[in-house]
Amino acid sequence: MTTRPTVLITGASSGIGAVYAERFAQRGHDLVLVARDLARLHTLAARLSGEHGVAIDVLQADLTQLGDLAIVEARLREDASIGILINNAGAAQSGSFIEQSTDSVAHLVALNTTALVRLASAIAPRLATAGNGAIVNIGSVVGLAPELGMSVYGATKAFALFLSQGLSLELGPKGVYVQAVLPAATRTEIWDRAGIDINSLPEIMEVGDLVDAALIGFDRRESVTIPPLQEGERWHALQAARLGLMSQIKQSSVAQRYQSPE
Numbered sequence: 001m002t003t004r005p006t007v008l009i010t011g012a013s014s015g016i017g018a019v020y021a022e023r024f025a026q027r028g029h030d031l032v033l034v035a036r037d038l039a040r041l042h043t044l045a046a047r048l049s050g051e052h053g054v055a056i057d058v059l060q061a062d063l064t065q066l067g068d069l070a071i072v073e074a075r076l077r078e079d080a081s082i083g084i085l086i087n088n089a090g091a092a093q094s095g096s097f098i099e100q101s102t103d104s105v106a107h108l109v110a111l112n113t114t115a116l117v118r119l120a121s122a123i124a125p126r127l128a129t130a131g132n133g134a135i136v137n138i139g140s141v142v143g144l145a146p147e148l149g150m151s152v153y154g155a156t157k158a159f160a161l162f163l164s165q166g167l168s169l170e171l172g173p174k175g176v177y178v179q180a181v182l183p184a185a186t187r188t189e190i191w192d193r194a195g196i197d198i199n200s201l202p203e204i205m206e207v208g209d210l211v212d213a214a215l216i217g218f219d220r221r222e223s224v225t226i227p228p229l230q231e232g233e234r235w236h237a238l239q240a241a242r243l244g245l246m247s248q249i250k251q252s253s254v255a256q257r258y259q260s261p262e
């Protein structure tokens with residue numbers, strides 16, 4: 001692999017993915033941009049290749065469709081120039097669980113989790129064999145907080161975080177860097193697409209600030225990057241508490257409080 005691997009970015013037609021594309025082009029990486037809106041991808045690719053002199057390929061894919069996914073997966077498996085996957089495509093959903101249709105929650109899960117893990121699975125063996133490369137999964141702080149009232153979206157983002165942490169432990173020793181990025185509310189089209197009025201949000205981060213912070217975390221090889229978290233120590237305290245809990249889990253003995261019905 002060259003010192004500047006090609007970067008494949010899903011959901012590159014707008015928002016966070018489009019800014020990732022811009023920043024990696026600025027850094028001199030060739031790109032593969034993936035989304036459904038081919039016209040937007042071509043417009044972005046033409047601008048970035050003109051401004052930064054990098055080679056940009058576009059792939060039209062609806063990542064909820066297994067046939068489309070298979071094409072992206074094959075590219076990740078076979079194209080040895082691709083060394084970085086930005087698993088960014090995703091959507092949100094308005095309404096409470098009982099207001100959301102079964103099909104719509106399944107669609108969200110397919111995009112935010114199935115596509116994410118399939119693409120990671122497609123590239124990981126090749127990167128592990130090469131002994132380098134990176135997988136970045138875009139989660140959300142919503143995945144830390146069921147209290148925010150976005151149960152299915154939050155669950156998909158908890159999946160992205162857990163998967164990233166697990167893959168970081170599995171693949172890190174093989175030379176593959178895995179990062180979870182957890183934005184909070186960020187100014188992109190996701191709100192409009194989900195039918196949520198962006199002006200109803202008390203605070204919002206600008207998308208360029210979010211991606212620049214995520215890339216500082218990337219360059220530092222952080223396993224979890226939470227740009228809006230003000231005191232980074234809080235995250236480390238949460239992980240220490242979780243590991244403390246694990247040390248209390250005994251495989252063979254039921255806890256004292258369940259040893260009698262009283």
Ligand code: NAP
Nearest residue numbers: 011013014015016035036037063090140185186188189190
């Ligand atoms: P966005 O501007 O709506 O971008 C979403 C991207 O995903 C678009 O490029 C869209 O492109 C693509 N996409 C949507 N459905 C797709 C499908 N079925 N197949 C392929 N591509 C699809 O929103 P964003 O905020 O940048 O979202 C990017 C990621 O950040 C998501 O994973 C989101 O959950 C996460 N995030 C966002 C926020 C926030 O407040 N903005 C906060 C936390 C996490 P096409 O429509 O062209 O397919």
